[in-house]
Amino acid sequence: MSFQGYLKTIKEKTGKDPADFRQLAEEKGFTQNGELNAKAGEITAWLKHDFELGHGHAMAIYALLKGIKNEESE
Template identity: 80%
Template sequence: MSFQGYLKTIKSKTGKDAAGFRKMAEEKGFTQNGELKASTKAGDIVQWLKDDFELGHGHAMAIYALLKGIKNEDSD
């Protein structure tokens, strides 16, 4: 699945887009000023997304990649 496919499925399932997840991550203390905190681990993000949104591991890791800056909304 392409990164765009992941984002589309995530939005369909949760109603949240990339900006929404960025905002929620900031509110939860995972990020600060749009940057992932050094203390935030992938497992923290994955667990949050599994618990709150019932996302699978791959979809949760896509959001982690987005928050970490590895990928963005335009990535393939």
């Protein structure tokens, strides 16, 4: 699945886009001023629990938060 495919599926399942997840991560203390200060395991556990995302989809959000990928990434 392409990165854009992951984002589309996440939006369909949760109603949230990357900006929403960035804001939620900031509110939860996983990021500070846009800089990630949490480990991948913490992020994926949160997303799996709160949004029922699978591991691959949770890792896509982690990649966004870490800055590895962005909304334009393939």
